[in-house]
Amino acid sequence: MAIALPPLPYDHSALAPHMSSRTLEFHHGKHHKAYVDKTNELIRGTDLENADLVTIVRRARERGEQQLFNQAGQAWNHDFLWQSLRPAGGGGPSGELAERLESDFDGIDGFTERFKAEAVGHFASGWAWLVARGERLEVISTHDADSAIAHEGVVPLLVLDLWEHAYYLDYQNRRPDFVDAYLGNTINWDFAARNLDAARGRASVAA
Secondary structure, X not given: OOOOOOOOOOOOOOOOOOXXXXXXXXXXXXXXXXXXXXXXXXXXXXXOOOOOHHHHHHHHHHHOOXXXXXXXXXXXXXXXHHHHEOOOOOOOOOHHHHHHHHHHHOOHHHHHHHHHHHHHHOOXXXXXXXXXXXXXXXXXXXXXXXXXXXXXXXXEEEEEEOOHHHOHHHHOOOHXXXXXXXXXXXXXXXXXXXXXXXXXXXXXXXX
């Protein structure tokens, strides 16, 4: 059973002007689709042919199958990315997630500063994450196709794609502006809260 390209959870134009429909058409319909197609090609006829995507990512990393890890990791990261975005996002969370941001980052402003520094300062391609590790929330980044889901003890809550294809059509080389747009206008705190429930053992990770 092949893995599938999931549909976007919103219309191509839903994140404009912060992320244009043209960017989403290319990013989802071409970049993401290519990772899905290549993953399916690589697992065809193997013991992973009927595995779910998380299992494929983790097994490829364990086995040192770098080509498969790159393609499957990028496919999973993009699945998670689309849910980390929402129209009319931004602001801040409520409930337990707000309390955790307060205790671990001194509140939403501290988180925003920490996340922007990590995302803007990350060299070359990769991903910026808000994750739960044990009883604490952390901001981390991973390089290239590396995925938070592949690291033991780490539960991803949110992610932002730092590859240039994620923002070049809209922001050219201005990654800081792209990160600001995410934090201020498209970040999906409801999705993060559901994933925090997973970290606390109350649900499964949403992607």
